[in-house]
Amino acid sequence: MNKIKLIIQREYLTRIRKRSFIVMTILGPLLMAGLMIVPVWLSLKDVDLQIIQVIDETYAFHKEFKDSPTVIYNYSDEGIVQAKADFFKYNYTSILYIPRNAYSSPSAIRLFHKKQPSQRTLNKINNTISEVMERDRIKLKFDINRDELKALKPEINVLSISLDENGEEEESSSVLNMILGFAGAILIYFFIFLYGVQVMRGVIEEKTNRIVEIIISSVKPFQLMFGKIAGIALVGLTQFLLWVVLTSLIIVGAQRVMSDSMKHKMTEQQRMEEFMPEAEIQNEAQDNNIMQDLNENLSMINFPLLLLSFIFYFMGGYLLYGALFAAIGSAVDSEADTQQFMFPITIPLILSFVMAQSVISNPDGTLAFWFSIIPLTSPIIMMVRIPFGIQISELLLSMGLLVASFIFVTWLAGRIYRTGILMYGKKSSYRELWKWLFYNN
Amino acid sequence: MSFLSVVNVSKKYDDHVALRNVSFDVPRKSIFGLLGPNGAGKTSLIRIINNITAPDEGKVTLSRNNLQENTSAYIGYLPEERGLYKKMKVGEQALYLTMLKGMDKHEAIVELRKWFDKLNLSDWWNKRVEDLSKGMAQKLQFIVTVVHKPKLLILDEPFSGFDPINTKLIKEEILKLNRKGTTVIFSTHNMESVEELCDRIALINKAQKILEGSVEEIKNNFQANKIRLSFKGNMIAFTNALWTGCELLSSSSEGNVNTVEIRLLNEVTKKNMLEAIMPHVELLSMNDVVPSMNDIFIDAVNQYKES
Numbered sequence: 001m002n003k004i005k006l007i008i009q010r011e012y013l014t015r016i017r018k019r020s021f022i023v024m025t026i027l028g029p030l031l032m033a034g035l036m037i038v039p040v041w042l043s044l045k046d047v048d049l050q051i052i053q054v055i056d057e058t059y060a061f062h063k064e065f066k067d068s069p070t071v072i073y074n075y076s077d078e079g080i081v082q083a084k085a086d087f088f089k090y091n092y093t094s095i096l097y098i099p100r101n102a103y104s105s106p107s108a109i110r111l112f113h114k115k116q117p118s119q120r121t122l123n124k125i126n127n128t129i130s131e132v133m134e135r136d137r138i139k140l141k142f143d144i145n146r147d148e149l150k151a152l153k154p155e156i157n158v159l160s161i162s163l164d165e166n167g168e169e170e171e172s173s174s175v176l177n178m179i180l181g182f183a184g185a186i187l188i189y190f191f192i193f194l195y196g197v198q199v200m201r202g203v204i205e206e207k208t209n210r211i212v213e214i215i216i217s218s219v220k221p222f223q224l225m226f227g228k229i230a231g232i233a234l235v236g237l238t239q240f241l242l243w244v245v246l247t248s249l250i251i252v253g254a255q256r257v258m259s260d261s262m263k264h265k266m267t268e269q270q271r272m273e274e275f276m277p278e279a280e281i282q283n284e285a286q287d288n289n290i291m292q293d294l295n296e297n298l299s300m301i302n303f304p305l306l307l308l309s310f311i312f313y314f315m316g317g318y319l320l321y322g323a324l325f326a327a328i329g330s331a332v333d334s335e336a337d338t339q340q341f342m343f344p345i346t347i348p349l350i351l352s353f354v355m356a357q358s359v360i361s362n363p364d365g366t367l368a369f370w371f372s373i374i375p376l377t378s379p380i381i382m383m384v385r386i387p388f389g390i391q392i393s394e395l396l397l398s399m400g401l402l403v404a405s406f407i408f409v410t411w412l413a414g415r416i417y418r419t420g421i422l423m424y425g426k427k428s429s430y431r432e433l434w435k436w437l438f439y440n441n
Numbered sequence: 442m443s444f445l446s447v448v449n450v451s452k453k454y455d456d457h458v459a460l461r462n463v464s465f466d467v468p469r470k471s472i473f474g475l476l477g478p479n480g481a482g483k484t485s486l487i488r489i490i491n492n493i494t495a496p497d498e499g500k501v502t503l504s505r506n507n508l509q510e511n512t513s514a515y516i517g518y519l520p521e522e523r524g525l526y527k528k529m530k531v532g533e534q535a536l537y538l539t540m541l542k543g544m545d546k547h548e549a550i551v552e553l554r555k556w557f558d559k560l561n562l563s564d565w566w567n568k569r570v571e572d573l574s575k576g577m578a579q580k581l582q583f584i585v586t587v588v589h590k591p592k593l594l595i596l597d598e599p600f601s602g603f604d605p606i607n608t609k610l611i612k613e614e615i616l617k618l619n620r621k622g623t624t625v626i627f628s629t630h631n632m633e634s635v636e637e638l639c640d641r642i643a644l645i646n647k648a649q650k651i652l653e654g655s656v657e658e659i660k661n662n663f664q665a666n667k668i669r670l671s672f673k674g675n676m677i678a679f680t681n682a683l684w685t686g687c688e689l690l691s692s693s694s695e696g697n698v699n700t701v702e703i704r705l706l707n708e709v710t711k712k713n714m715l716e717a718i719m720p721h722v723e724l725l726s727m728n729d730v731v732p733s734m735n736d737i738f739i740d741a742v743n744q745y746k747e748s
Contacts, residue, residue: 006537006540007541014529018528205526206526209524209525209526210522210524211523211524211525213522213523214518214538214585217492217493217516217518218513218538218541218543422488439454
């Protein structure tokens, strides 16, 4: 036991002292924080203002297009020919031309632009035109005005509630669940790959520089293998925790810095809102509602369960694959020879990563069930499913199978390992690996 | 009194037999040469003695303990294929390997410092292993093999990679340890060092032991019937006179002096041989040929091949 501790200690210390570990530990949070901060920062910066000249020959769209902080509509009585001719004299970015026959042939409506407007602006224009036309057509046929029509249209937002056997109800937000599930799955996927390959490299290193024979004259091969896997697991956990801490520090710091410019922006926005039509403010209010919903949903998710199972599958998945990677490392002489053995191991990993997307859309389906039970895919797939709520019996079955197969695979890998590490200069085949399992050492 | 005994050990890998029914005893405090051509099964045997692998049949006992318990603290093993972690610091590496043998940290540091001083490695304690020259890396490996004061040292080609000065240094250290009571198993292809160091040897060829005994005994057995003669006279007359009782091994001549090596066959004595040749040539000198271990090695392996 003492010897395993020594091995774990060495594996851990030599790795976290490496320059690449330190660089990755600092660079990782910078990249992650960057991914979160840069979009916010960009949106705070002044965005190109678009001014759209509206030439409406039907006179039906007057004041229908709503200005926004980035898009301003300017209604004009000019003829289209003149407007096109004058286009470059003025600072309009586009001309929206609605011809007289727009109601009978909407495809004649055109937007001429100097610079491609954003898809969002285009969608807004399309929606507004289609709304107005729809409304006018309804009015023509049924003689109902805008407010009456609006009163008829109910606000619908179906609340999805999961109901368990005990009759307990729980609200859930599928968007948030999707994000959480997918984030967990991605993290586990990368962790298994990054650190599994490190285990393999470590074994190959010991084998090629021949220190392994010195070490296994002092410890059992299994102790060496297990110490290595455990040591590297701790390296992974350390890096993960440092990432979480550093990333949140950077984000908090950045928020402080940006809050000033945020305030500045807010006052600007308030000024804008004074001119904003009522409907727009309602829209904003709805946006705020979504944020509130999100917050409520956050409090609904069972975080302790999520976190505990994340750590469990994080470690379980890594240990299972780590043992397999160690066995591969022991069977080859250089990393170039690992291909044939890597293939069958990466298949279930990549498969579960791909499957994660269809599991998200149907988290309680047959596919989701089986892939979250089978140990080689369960660490990733189960993490996708947990935020959506899962039966404890299923979770326990999956965890139990993972532990059992981890023990079995480690035992199996240990048998390959102890023979493999002493076979120098020999290209191993599957047939040989199979025989090694039955050697009597 | 035997310190280590190997009894009827067999080991098979697949269809390849690595060891077939090998037995020998290593006396306490001796230096024992384990010899044999490449691929004879020496490494397999050494791994079994080290408890790295287990024999299929037979057993190895160390000082009356069955080799099942934790023997690593009693054995110092320097494998032929040996390496180090290149990225670690020299001192750190030495300490790690020593502690894996079960030595306490503080004691390990004290003992390592002593050895580092003795082998002129002290300045390298804080440097990286990859900066060591091959000879220095070999010294470091030797140190971690012996620092925990093992009762049994197993050295597989310990001198490879050393220059003559360091070879001498290491040889002296091995002899010193041996005088203090360490039993040494020494595996090498360098027959000169076998003659210089070993008390007893076992020769393994094609998975089987073909020769065992004290170096003296083995040499005497070989020496018994090989003779060098120089004489004046006709070479053809000499060979005719030899008749069938002797075998002519080699001959050379300088002026009218001929020098030959012969082997006496069967029951033929020196007296018989002399009576046969004296009437035909003028004998100048006669010596017994003392065979080198090199000759014995080649001879034994060749004889085995023929049989």
